[in-house]
Amino acid sequence: MTTPTSGALTLERGLGLLRLVAHGTVRLDELAAASGLSRSATHRMLTSLVTTRFLTLSSDGRYRLGVALLELGSLAEREMDLPSRVQQLLAGIAAELGDATHLGILDGTDILYLAKARGRRGIDMASRPGARFRAQHTAMGKALLAHAESAVAATYFNPAERRTERSLANVDAFAAALGEVTTRGFALDDQENELGITCVAVAVADVTGKYRAAVSVSAPSVFMTPARIAEVAAVLSAAAPEIGAHLTPDFAEHWL
Numbered sequence: 001m002t003t004p005t006s007g008a009l010t011l012e013r014g015l016g017l018l019r020l021v022a023h024g025t026v027r028l029d030e031l032a033a034a035s036g037l038s039r040s041a042t043h044r045m046l047t048s049l050v051t052t053r054f055l056t057l058s059s060d061g062r063y064r065l066g067v068a069l070l071e072l073g074s075l076a077e078r079e080m081d082l083p084s085r086v087q088q089l090l091a092g093i094a095a096e097l098g099d100a101t102h103l104g105i106l107d108g109t110d111i112l113y114l115a116k117a118r119g120r121r122g123i124d125m126a127s128r129p130g131a132r133f134r135a136q137h138t139a140m141g142k143a144l145l146a147h148a149e150s151a152v153a154a155t156y157f158n159p160a161e162r163r164t165e166r167s168l169a170n171v172d173a174f175a176a177a178l179g180e181v182t183t184r185g186f187a188l189d190d191q192e193n194e195l196g197i198t199c200v201a202v203a204v205a206d207v208t209g210k211y212r213a214a215v216s217v218s219a220p221s222v223f224m225t226p227a228r229i230a231e232v233a234a235v236l237s238a239a240a241p242e243i244g245a246h247l248t249p250d251f252a253e254h255w256l
Helices: 008-021 028-035 041-053 067-078 082-097 139-145 151-156 171-184 226-244
Strands: 055-057 061-065 099-105 108-118 132-134 187-190 197-205 211-220
Touching: 008 028, 008 041, 008 061, 028 041, 028 171, 041 055, 067 082, 082 211, 082 226, 099 139, 108 139, 132 197, 139 187, 139 197, 139 211, 151 171, 171 187, 197 226, 211 226
Parallel strands: none
Antiparallel strands: 055 061, 099 108, 099 211, 108 132, 187 197, 197 211
């Protein structure tokens, strides 16, 4: 049996401390006891991990995972087929609900569609990967702008950019719609972007906690009764954390 060298053993112990912190053991004495190391050795390793940004130490003596781990995770994601993984999640939603499901981001004043999973209804609609629509008309746009400062969100609205007769007519109506998103937890586009199509969306937080994407379901408006809208919103809200767990800070670059 091969005996680990001193350096290898130190590395293993350091990685062990990272795992302990990741699973909720966050104080020095607790970490020393859980790792089987002396308090002084544990403190030395933790100090080194803080210095290298793998951990942070709060003012109340609690250790937390640091930004260096996030950076490594981001690099690891680059080596994985992120679009395929997200596509599988969208396909799962589309299969469950039977309707087209999308992932999009804010890009300027538009929502840029990154991915789409087709539904079972066989209805052709304007949405497709690479398509752009004014954020003010879309459920995904409203879902994301509801997390912005009201003054900032208002700059995304242009009354001259109406797409259908049901598009919001003024910035006050737009502000009210964003307020409804905050209240009910999802956004709605009821034929504002495309006549005959209703869309429900929720914002998706990436791994840093920032709302930089949205996921939506679109269907012919005749199928989007209030009960159906509530069902779709519940499915999307439940799926959003799993989707967000795959979205690193540079996730959009995998599609662009």
